[in-house]
Amino acid sequence: MADQQITLTLPDGSEREYSSGVTGLEVAQSIAAGLARAALSITVNGDIRDLDRPITEDAEIAINTWDSEEGKYTFWHSSAHLLAEAIQELYPEAKFGIGPPIENGFYYDIDFGDEQVTQEDLPKIEKKFIEKARQKSEFERRNVSKEEALSHYEDKGNEYKVDLIKDLEDGNITFYTQGDFTDLCRGPHIPNTGDVKAVKLTSLAGAYWRGDSEGKQLTRIYGISFPKQKMLNEHLERIEEAKKRDHRKLGKELGIYMIDKMVGSGLPLWLPNGTLMRRTLEAFLRDEQKNRGYQEVITPHIANIELYKTSGHYPYYKDSQFNPMEVDEEEYMLKPMNCPHHHRIYSNDLRSYRDLPLRLAEFGTVYRYEQSGELSGLSRVRGFTQDDAHIYCTHDQLKQEIKNVIELTQLVFNTFGMPVDIRLSYRDENEKKYGGNTEYWDRAQQEIREVADEMELDYTVAPGEASFYGPKIDFIIRDAIGRKWQLGTVQVDYVMPERFDLTYVGSDNEKHRPVIIHRAPFGSMERFMSILIEHFAGDFPLWLAPEQVRILPISDDQIPYANELKESFENIDVRVSVDGRSEQIGGKIRDAETSKIPIMLIVGSNEVEDGTVSVRRHKHGDIGTFKFSEFISDVHEEIKTKALPKNQD
RNA sequence: GCCGAAGUAGCUCAGUGGUAGAGCAAUUCUCUCGUAAAGAAUAGGUCGUCGGUUCAAAUCCGAUCUUCGGCUCCA
Numbered sequence: 001m002a003d004q005q006i007t008l009t010l011p012d013g014s015e016r017e018y019s020s021g022v023t024g025l026e027v028a029q030s031i032a033a034g035l036a037r038a039a040l041s042i043t044v045n046g047d048i049r050d051l052d053r054p055i056t057e058d059a060e061i062a063i064n065t066w067d068s069e070e071g072k073y074t075f076w077h078s079s080a081h082l083l084a085e086a087i088q089e090l091y092p093e094a095k096f097g098i099g100p101p102i103e104n105g106f107y108y109d110i111d112f113g114d115e116q117v118t119q120e121d122l123p124k125i126e127k128k129f130i131e132k133a134r135q136k137s138e139f140e141r142r143n144v145s146k147e148e149a150l151s152h153y154e155d156k157g158n159e160y161k162v163d164l165i166k167d168l169e170d171g172n173i174t175f176y177t178q179g180d181f182t183d184l185c186r187g188p189h190i191p192n193t194g195d196v197k198a199v200k201l202t203s204l205a206g207a208y209w210r211g212d213s214e215g216k217q218l219t220r221i222y223g224i225s226f227p228k229q230k231m232l233n234e235h236l237e238r239i240e241e242a243k244k245r246d247h248r249k250l251g252k253e254l255g256i257y258m259i260d261k262m263v264g265s266g267l268p269l270w271l272p273n274g275t276l277m278r279r280t281l282e283a284f285l286r287d288e289q290k291n292r293g294y295q296e297v298i299t300p301h302i303a304n305i306e307l308y309k310t311s312g313h314y315p316y317y318k319d320s321q322f323n324p325m326e327v328d329e330e331e332y333m334l335k336p337m338n339c340p341h342h343h344r345i346y347s348n349d350l351r352s353y354r355d356l357p358l359r360l361a362e363f364g365t366v367y368r369y370e371q372s373g374e375l376s377g378l379s380r381v382r383g384f385t386q387d388d389a390h391i392y393c394t395h396d397q398l399k400q401e402i403k404n405v406i407e408l409t410q411l412v413f414n415t416f417g418m419p420v421d422i423r424l425s426y427r428d429e430n431e432k433k434y435g436g437n438t439e440y441w442d443r444a445q446q447e448i449r450e451v452a453d454e455m456e457l458d459y460t461v462a463p464g465e466a467s468f469y470g471p472k473i474d475f476i477i478r479d480a481i482g483r484k485w486q487l488g489t490v491q492v493d494y495v496m497p498e499r500f501d502l503t504y505v506g507s508d509n510e511k512h513r514p515v516i517i518h519r520a521p522f523g524s525m526e527r528f529m530s531i532l533i534e535h536f537a538g539d540f541p542l543w544l545a546p547e548q549v550r551i552l553p554i555s556d557d558q559i560p561y562a563n564e565l566k567e568s569f570e571n572i573d574v575r576v577s578v579d580g581r582s583e584q585i586g587g588k589i590r591d592a593e594t595s596k597i598p599i600m601l602i603v604g605s606n607e608v609e610d611g612t613v614s615v616r617r618h619k620h621g622d623i624g625t626f627k628f629s630e631f632i633s634d635v636h637e638e639i640k641t642k643a644l645p646k647n648q649d
Numbered sequence: 650g651c652c653g654a655a656g657u658a659g660c661u662c663a664g665u666g667g668u669a670g671a672g673c674a675a676u677u678c679u680c681u682c683g684u685a686a687a688g689a690a691u692a693g694g695u696c697g698u699c700g701g702u703u704c705a706a707a708u709c710c711g712a713u714c715u716u717c718g719g720c721u722c723c724a
Binding site: 203204366371489556591593605616 | 714
């Protein structure tokens, strides 16, 4: 076995021969010394491992460095252990739960017993963390028997680890030790704690053991660590940037929405500026939908509970709906979704195959009971408006209709300069979560994949993310600072046509079942607005800005000219105002800049005389003097084409 | 809903048991001004709400509401 050769395939497809038992580190060294220095772990046939473990079979491998997800995952996993090591020394009574890496860092759940650990203690723990990291300990892996593992933690009185070990299979249990700290862990870990150069413990929160709200509450300490101090600094800057863009802050400053205690939490009130923007967005989509053969409908905000029992939504989502109300001895509900209403509209007429596809659209407001702790600005609310539509079509039309919907959704996000990732959300094995029969599901899942392939989309598949009546195509957009948001969805539904007994008469003069496509490009107007605010940091493209142009006269003498210009703008529906206050021009400019007005027109005696305007663009400053007649048509053009702001930064 | 933190003027915040403060915004007056803040004056608060301790509470205690950070959830 010692002399046996194995073949390892690198990510670029190249193959290399090694003797069996070669370690990940040796492989990295054989490729490049720099790679060996940067290596954190190795992926062998999809399995992430420690670098010092021997490889004994032919495999596809990847050396994981900080630049890969897997490398960061390993790095942060080891950082969680360092956090525990630091805490073990500072709080010897602490009992450890779990400490995994997460998308942006890591956490450890800890039972501190009677000790009160607060935010103020974090710097002290950070200091100890770095001290431990600088000891440059190696992570040592050790196989232990289930019995040994159990008795180790029983002796320590750590019921959490005992609980974890009970669920593990004997022979598959490993401990990792670095410095003075040993932890139950499947690994892998980075070679040496010295690679961790910087850490920030970001927050402290309560978390239940195993997510069970009946169970014991542990203290969760979140942190993020980096191989370079500079990276930590950049990370902290990004957080600052995100804070500056927070839609709750900008939404208030820009007069977009408010939340009022007396009205109720989670029930946003759209202020005039926000309403202008929302109506503009709605007009944009309404226009595109009209061109694509959608018909608009309006449905009421409450409905008889029988409607939702028929749809099957009621038992599935009982907990997230407002309680029913009694009306004339019948039960009514605040509408949690629009679909059943649209299905009844479909049933209102006898439908022929000639009527299909029937595309019913509605900006429909729905109400859902979100837990109080979940509410947040415009992004998680209890009443919101979906840009909903349901397409009723024959099975033959299905794929083409899905394509049209995807095309529309892509157009929408392109308009805002948001890159889109596509995810096919399938069901998982947990049958209880889903309605309808397996045959329909398999068919729908296959169909959306076919469409995605035919359109040559890049996509990922996510089992378990489907809705209860069908698989989805989800659009995950990335905003200007790289954060991901799940927005629009497209869902294929074979379940509701059955439940509502929807039919159409085919060319054979027989009754058939239509298929339904549910779709909402924005998702909800509230949530989309929150994302738009943060994406543009409040510096909206001209077509969306609530106030598009502000005219700033140098002195009162130019007010009549300013009003003439204003009228010209209003004639072409440009949102414009004149700042006629007796402020100096610098003050007026400053106010317009802080209000993020895209275009400022400064008019003094020179401009009045020449029929010109001196133009300032938000965040760009003075861009020169233009003939008003030419400038106004440029503005008109910019609005019409929905141009994005220039050099976004 | 649960854990933790916070709630003082329209906004951002100071005020640790002894007469409620600042800057910005607002209003009025003066100034009529050339590319990010003119000057002066005035007005504005049951210190989230309710209760308790105290001679005395923004301040200490309890309850409650709301917001924020997490957990859980997300059609």
